[in-house]
Amino acid sequence: MFHIYCPYCEELREEEEFHPKGQAHIARPEEPDACSDEEWGDYLFFRDNPRGIHHEMWLHAVGCRKFFNITRNTVSYEILETYKMGEQPTVGAEHLAREEKTSSVQAAEGGQQTVGASDAALASVKGAQA
Amino acid sequence: MSNSIHVYDARADHATVNAESPLAYSFQSSGMPAPGEEGRAVVGERAFLGHLILRGGAIVLDEALREVLGIGLPGRPNSLTVDADGQRSVQWLSPDEWLLIVPGDETFGLETRLRAHLGGSHVAIVDVSAGQTLIELTGEAAHEVLMKSTVYDVDPHEFTVGKGVTTIFAKTSVILRRPDESRWELIVRRSFADYVYRWLLDAGEEYGIGVARESRHEPQ
Numbered sequence A: 001m002f003h004i005y006c007p008y009c010e011e012l013r014e015e016e017e018f019h020p021k022g023q024a025h026i027a028r029p030e031e032p033d034a035c036s037d038e039e040w041g042d043y044l045f046f047r048d049n050p051r052g053i054h055h056e057m058w059l060h061a062v063g064c065r066k067f068f069n070i071t072r073n074t075v076s077y078e079i080l081e082t083y084k085m086g087e088q089p090t091v092g093a094e095h096l097a098r099e100e101k102t103s104s105v106q107a108a109e110g111g112q113q114t115v116g117a118s119d120a121a122l123a124s125v126k127g128a129q130a
Numbered sequence B: 001m002s003n004s005i006h007v008y009d010a011r012a013d014h015a016t017v018n019a020e021s022p023l024a025y026s027f028q029s030s031g032m033p034a035p036g037e038e039g040r041a042v043v044g045e046r047a048f049l050g051h052l053i054l055r056g057g058a059i060v061l062d063e064a065l066r067e068v069l070g071i072g073l074p075g076r077p078n079s080l081t082v083d084a085d086g087q088r089s090v091q092w093l094s095p096d097e098w099l100l101i102v103p104g105d106e107t108f109g110l111e112t113r114l115r116a117h118l119g120g121s122h123v124a125i126v127d128v129s130a131g132q133t134l135i136e137l138t139g140e141a142a143h144e145v146l147m148k149s150t151v152y153d154v155d156p157h158e159f160t161v162g163k164g165v166t167t168i169f170a171k172t173s174v175i176l177r178r179p180d181e182s183r184w185e186l187i188v189r190r191s192f193a194d195y196v197y198r199w200l201l202d203a204g205e206e207y208g209i210g211v212a213r214e215s216r217h218e219p220q
């Protein structure tokens, strides 16, 4: 069972109740008529596909039926926070930088865990799911 | 804007119209096993209740509801307020949406009085009585039947009295709530009522599930 915290229902709910809805915080150009084709095309069709921290919209489809935002690590699939529409994320790319630093330190001290090994493990997990 | 809303009594006059509940056909086609001596779960339909969806701001709706019905909106997400005699309830569905359930013959009067009280407030009231029905599940094994059917945690210690959620049930969705110690209520869409009923009969078979014939709120 995999649970996601809905900021409107204020509780953890089963993942099956949710749908991902793509990148969050995309602002519609204030004056569409004044946009170049490239700007408008960017707004309509082009989305980020980062390796690491990504801010996404999700829908609590079988539940309160509200959209909300998730900050997610696209490498580990870890959900770092969920927050309501209109709010800003508190976790950004610097979070990941901090984590990598910590794991390098652990690797140096323990000699077991390395960043490269965890990446390989993640790749095999991804392969198994594909 | 508010004076352009057409409000009318959508409830069929049961004296002249032979209204059928969403489960009428299911009772015929799938049968109604009688609750047995050994049975640990009982299912029943409470048909022809009035279901109203309220949308708008919590403060203005809460005030109107207290004035007109004597009960307020539940203060917390996923919770339910029931009036003193257990006949009227209001449930949180989302931050700006509540489900109000009352005896069927009160629906139109209540909607009219709510609208009069709310005046030009930015709210919506929709009578969805014909689109859904309420299925009641009782008996000591009721929560075990639910455990086989939904992803939500229905352990009676977790899912306490006064809680209500919209969640997945088998391959459809239901509004699941617990108005008191002994009863669970499922509010299902009319078009899924037959599916849910047959699922419950099947899931409840091992607990000797039976079907209660409705004795309350029978249309005249």
Ligand SMILES: [Zn+2]
Pocket: A006, A007, A008, A009, A010, A060, A063, A064, A065, A066
């Ligand atoms: Zn929710």
